[in-house]
Amino acid sequence: MSSTDESSLTASHKLEYSYKRSLGPVLSRFFTGIRDRQLLGAKRADGTVMVPPKEYDPDTAAALDELVPVGPGGIVKSWAWVSEPRRQQPKDHPFAYALIQLDGADTPFLHVVDTNDEAAMKTGMRVTATWADEATGAITDITFVPEDAR
Amino acid sequence: MSEEVSEPIEVLRLPVELEYQYTAGKSASRFLRGLQQGKLLGQRCPVDGRVYFPTRGCCPQHGVPMAEEGSIELPDVGTLVTYSIVRVPSANIPLELPYVTIQVLLDGADTVMMHVLGECELEDVHMGMRLEAKWKPEEEWETSVGNILYFVPLDEPDAPYESYKEHI
Numbered sequence: 070m071s072s073t074d075e076s077s078l079t080a081s082h083k084l085e086y087s088y089k090r091s092l093g094p095v096l097s098r099f100f101t102g103i104r105d106r107q108l109l110g111a112k113r114a115d116g117t118v119m120v121p122p123k124e125y126d127p128d129t130a131a132a133l134d135e136l137v138p139v140g141p142g143g144i145v146k147s148w149a150w151v152s153e154p155r156r157q158q159p160k161d162h163p164f165a166y167a168l169i170q171l172d173g174a175d176t177p178f179l180h181v182v183d184t185n186d187e188a189a190m191k192t193g194m195r196v197t198a199t200w201a202d203e204a205t206g207a208i209t210d211i212t213f214v215p216e217d218a219r
Numbered sequence: 220m221s222e223e224v225s226e227p228i229e230v231l232r233l234p235v236e237l238e239y240q241y242t243a244g245k246s247a248s249r250f251l252r253g254l255q256q257g258k259l260l261g262q263r264c265p266v267d268g269r270v271y272f273p274t275r276g277c278c279p280q281h282g283v284p285m286a287e288e289g290s291i292e293l294p295d296v297g298t299l300v301t302y303s304i305v306r307v308p309s310a311n312i313p314l315e316l317p318y319v320t321i322q323v324l325l326d327g328a329d330t331v332m333m334h335v336l337g338e339c340e341l342e343d344v345h346m347g348m349r350l351e352a353k354w355k356p357e358e359e360w361e362t363s364v365g366n367i368l369y370f371v372p373l374d375e376p377d378a379p380y381e382s383y384k385e386h387i
């Protein structure tokens with residue numbers, strides 16, 4: 070590149086705000102559960118179960134500390150097909166983001182359904198969680214697949 | 220799940236990042252190409268004559284274009300305006316702790332640049348000290364401010380406070 074070249078220089082630029090988050094007692098058990106291949110929800114005083122668990126009841130503000138097993142199966146309540154995943158999305162091929170209500174849970178939670186094509190996606194379909202070979206205790210340890218595909 | 224008690228997961232590392240192509244524009248490109256030749260280019264405002272470093276496409280105070288003809292080469296010596304001793308590590312900053320980040324007012328410039336100080340004991344760092352750039356070997360020069368490794372103290376009397384007080 071010559072010094073008289075008037076064109077603009079370009080460079081790739083990466084701006085990062087990486088940080089560590091302390092999970093606290095409730096979410097710590099949730100992520101430890103994921104690593105140990107067990108999904109957990111928080112049981113509220115009225116008996117309903119929230120996934121992912123929250124530290125406090127959103128209606129009564131009561132502290133929640135009873136975690137109960139949920140899933141691994143569940144129902145797709147709503148979904149959106151991602152036909153062109155971006156670099157940091159969870160899959161490098163088309164997939165669906167879905168709100169999945171796990172068996173035993175009363176709230177849906179957002180995760181990934183990995184199917185070969187959009188036509189396989191339906192509201193009300195049953196899906197089940199599958200785990201990465203090496204679970205580390207991250208939400209990305211799991212992926213949902215259609216139950217009939219297993 | 221095995222019988223042995225597993226360590227609980229108590230902390231999550233959350234990577235939040237923006238990755239994009241940065242286009243420097245004509246003016247900053249001129250500055251960066253100057254660096255490749257070991258030159259520090261500033262730019263004089265046509266309205267009040269203040270010298271901005273690095274070069275800019277327009278004056279931030281008067282909003283007027285600053286033409287290439289207004290570029291001036293600044294010396295690689297200046298005055299330490301403010302500093303901070305860093306004792307806490309950060310990801311992506313490979314410097315050995317502790318290190319000193321500094322604001323340097325180059326001689327002839329009216330704006331400060333940020334860099335690091337080297338070859339200086341921590342207890343000797345002070346405002347007003349005179350500094351000189353320590354460059355990488357010429358064969359390693361790129362279009363980068365990284366061509367300057369750090370600034371080192373000059374064996375000169377301190378600059379008077381009046382000469383840099385408006386830059387603190």
Ligand SMILES: [Zn+2]
Nearest residue numbers: 264278280281
């Ligand atoms: Zn101006």
